[in-house]
Amino acid sequence: MKLGIFGGTFDPIHNAHLFLAESARLLEGLDRVLFVPTRVQHYRNAAQVSAEHRCAMVLGAIATNPKFKLDDTDLRPDATGYTADLLPRLRERYPGDSLTFIIGADSLANSTWERFDTVLEHLDRFVIAPRPGVRAEALQRVIAAVPKNLRERIATLNMPELPESATLIRTLLSQGRSVRYLVPEAVWQYIVAQKLYGITE
Numbered sequence: 001m002k003l004g005i006f007g008g009t010f011d012p013i014h015n016a017h018l019f020l021a022e023s024a025r026l027l028e029g030l031d032r033v034l035f036v037p038t039r040v041q042h043y044r045n046a047a048q049v050s051a052e053h054r055c056a057m058v059l060g061a062i063a064t065n066p067k068f069k070l071d072d073t074d075l076r077p078d079a080t081g082y083t084a085d086l087l088p089r090l091r092e093r094y095p096g097d098s099l100t101f102i103i104g105a106d107s108l109a110n111s112t113w114e115r116f117d118t119v120l121e122h123l124d125r126f127v128i129a130p131r132p133g134v135r136a137e138a139l140q141r142v143i144a145a146v147p148k149n150l151r152e153r154i155a156t157l158n159m160p161e162l163p164e165s166a167t168l169i170r171t172l173l174s175q176g177r178s179v180r181y182l183v184p185e186a187v188w189q190y191i192v193a194q195k196l197y198g199i200t201e
């Protein structure tokens with residue numbers, strides 16, 4: 001089985017996440033995409049809402065796509081939040097499957113990854129989606145530093161840039177504005193019902 005691994009904070013999950021996962025699935029011929037919410041964040045501020053809420057929103061968002069699943073490996077109490085530590089656990093959990101890691105270009109261009117070579121060694125493919133504001137040169141610089149045998153595992157996804165970000169969603173909500181149609185309907189309903197991200201009604 002060809003598995004896509006899509007890690008993130010998902011605070012909250014939004015439409016660009018889903019479009020990216022579906023694009024990667026189709027372009028890479030993946031059988032399934034695993035959404036892997038993280039408990040620990042190293043390269044950004046802590047999540048604004050709990051892992052339980054974030055998972056509930058992911059489950060609501062992916063419910064209509066039988067190829068999408070939630071994986072809780074990176075939420076375990078002993079998860080380090082480093083992809084280099086997550087991947088051996090996923091290899092154990094899905095023995096014999098091919099693993100394709102899916103990310104947005106900002107994740108690679110804007111932070112220095114711990115043990116990036118190790119990450120690539122655990123993977124069959126590492127695919128990158130374009131993201132507004134990320135310059136191709138910044139990405140190329142990171143990729144050029146990878147040993148050639150591992151560099152061959154990295155590819156860019158041919159898909160449009162999408163403007164949504166969880167930061168934008170949280171900002172709009174904190175200003176009392178609607179994010180309906182920027183997130184799946186189930187996520188919007190959940191945010192309203194649970195009064196998340198500072199909304200008052």
Ligand code: ATP
Pocket residue numbers: 007008009010011016017020044102103104105106107129130131132161162163164165166167168
């Ligand atoms: P935040 O705005 O809080 O940083 P985010 O929208 O980037 O959040 P994450 O959960 O941190 O959401 O992202 C999970 C993965 O999805 C990351 O690899 C990120 O680069 C990617 N991603 C999120 N939004 C987009 C987008 N609009 N285009 C391409 N990739 C995206």
